[in-house]
């Protein structure tokens with residue numbers, strides 16, 4: 308007997324037929340003698356529609372009322388799935404976040420889960436009643452409904468798995484696992500059997516949008532084994548696990564890319580103490596996240612060029628912050644470029660293998676692709692290149708690191 312959390316995303320519960328299909332899938336685990344807690348998303352498209360309504364109702368919607376509205380999508384699917392299970396003779400009931408409760412911070416719209424009371428879920432396991440839990444929502448300290456940010460039902464599922472000490476958290480979605488890279492641009496992308504939490508975090512935050520990043524962080528902290536799999540096919544998916552569980556580790560596990568990048572260059576800014584702080588301090592104050600940074604050495608010891616990247620949506624804001632500092636910073640010119648993409652090779656195997664950067668740069672050079680900015684961490688190397696070369700670069704790297712399917 309295993310204890311499982313089964314989470315179904317929006318496409319898996321998109322209509323009544325699919326909800327009925329999900330009920331059959333859940334029943335199969337029950338019939339096999341497993342204990343199951345189910346977490347559901349809203350039907351595909353519903354949350355977008357709800358968000359749209361809040362924007363139509365108010366120019367800047369009160370975040371607490373926004374949460375009341377957008378949390379309702381999951382309430383519907385939780386009730387419907389409980390009905391579909393009952394229909395199959397499986398005792399089931401729905402649970403809203405506030406009923407368990409799933410306690411969150413009061414950051415409405417992007418609340419963090421603070422604690423989950425597993426008492427009622429344990430009672431359900433004891434009595435054989437399947438809990439169908441509305442994902443994405445919880446309750447803030449004042450008793451008001453909160454939501455966890457878009458894609459947050461993954462995080463609900465992992466948090467519940469940690470709270471009930473589940474053997475595994477299965478995330479059913481519309482893809483059959485995590486791939487070595489985006490299969491839409493590399494036909495030879497391979498499904499991974501296993502990936503480490505750290506690699507998955509890099510893949511998730513670098514643009515492979517399979518799991519909400521926060522859910523992976525949570526899984527890593529609580530050591531929850533997560534499986535990403537398709538709700539439409541009956542195949543094992545990709546296990547996201549601790550490094551120790553992976554016997555034969557490849558040097559590079561995947562190639563990710565992110566189009567959500569923009570580059571800013573300040574030409575001829577003073578090369579003296581305090582300059583970086585006076586550029587990046589005001590950007591942080593304006594809530595602009597800076598990612599890659601390069602500063603050249605100055606030829607003459609007085610001025611240098613500074614290049615950095617920000618999210619594409621923040622480019623205008625960042626440029627206006629920097630322009631406002633023109634008098635103080637005394638740079639010659641501000642250049643910006645939104646036509647860039649960040650391509651990364653990722654793998655925990657890099658920690659123990661030299662030469663990954665060289666192989667990466669050589670593969671790009673061979674295709675005539677110019678590298679604009681480089682950044683590295685222990686398990687990844689990222690380069691910024693012109694957006695036009697995205698596909699060429701990802702394909703070349705996929706081949707260079709031996710990831711192509713035969």
Ligand code: ASP
Nearest residue numbers: 348354443457458459460
């Ligand atoms: N329904 C919410 C959303 O679309 C939460 C989720 O599906 O994970 O963002």
Ligand code: MG
Nearest residue numbers: 316458461517
């Ligand atoms: Mg999702």
